[in-house]
Amino acid sequence: MINMLTKIKSLLIILVLTLLLPVVSPSSVLAETPGLKATSFDVSVKPEYDDPRTLVIYEGNFVNSGTAVIKKDTPISFIIVKDAEIGMACELNAQGGHECQPYTTKDLADNKVELSWKITKDLQPNQKYPVFLEFYYDNKATAPNKTFDYTFTPTYNLDSLKLTITAPKTATNFTISPSASTTQTDQEQLKNYVFNYSNKTPNDPVTFKISYTKNDNKPSFDKPQTGNADATASKKSTSSLNNPALLIGMLVFVGLLVVLLVYSLKKSGKPPVPPKGTSHKNQSSHKNTNTNINANKNQDSIADKKKKIRQMLLDGKISEETYKELLQDLKNE
Structure with missing residues (x-):
């Protein structure tokens, strides 16, 4: 009887573990995006x-x-190393531009993480969906004889997989197990070890053991600062808009600009004063000539002023209400 209970408990434990395996298995992603x-x-x-x-x-x-x-909103997922710093997680548009998406992560076994984002459009049968994912992680290798393992786990069926491992610029004794199918030197004079596979599945990960000698942790190249500078500038711009003192100063500046503009527009509408010593007849003729000239100039001036006012509205320097008031002032001149 006791042996029978023990066997039943063992079977129940095996059954529970079998049911739980899909929860942490990378192949569970396939169920989220059938056909992809x-x-x-x-x-x-x-x-x-x-x-x-x-x-x-x-x-x-x-x-x-x-x-x-x-x-749309169906998740697409990838397996990455735990504690990685995500640089980009993006869809690629028709022009090849990166449209990065908000993503979520879920811890898995074996020091891995499932990273997911939601597809932003319906994908029709045979429709393409290109993606780009970039991250950094600490492989824990220590100088001078550095060794670490890297494993890539597919989350979908892959017709063709190309995996390239690049040796650091100053590394020596660089070896990979298993050996690469081909090696090549790129434009940056770095040596690349290339592996080509076909028909990979989520149940078919690839693992490499990488070893090399390098006395320091200095990278081959300095990291480009353009993206960080843009991000910093964007962050500064956002934080500046949240600064009440700066907002008040900007509003005061815009207000003064509007006052000066209105004053300038009104001043330009005053009639010219005739010069002293001019006869009434000459004045009349001169006045008529000036009137025609000023009328043409005034039309051109009003058109120019309308353009300037419109541009100020587009640039966000004045509100729509102020824009309408300035147009009305021009009509009243």
């Missing part, structure tokens, strides 16, 4: 490239290979 697969997928692994950590880049051309529409 990658016709081509590139993975670049670059230790100490422009950062002491390892840079990893995913680039994939996905397609809806099913017969049903994949709906």
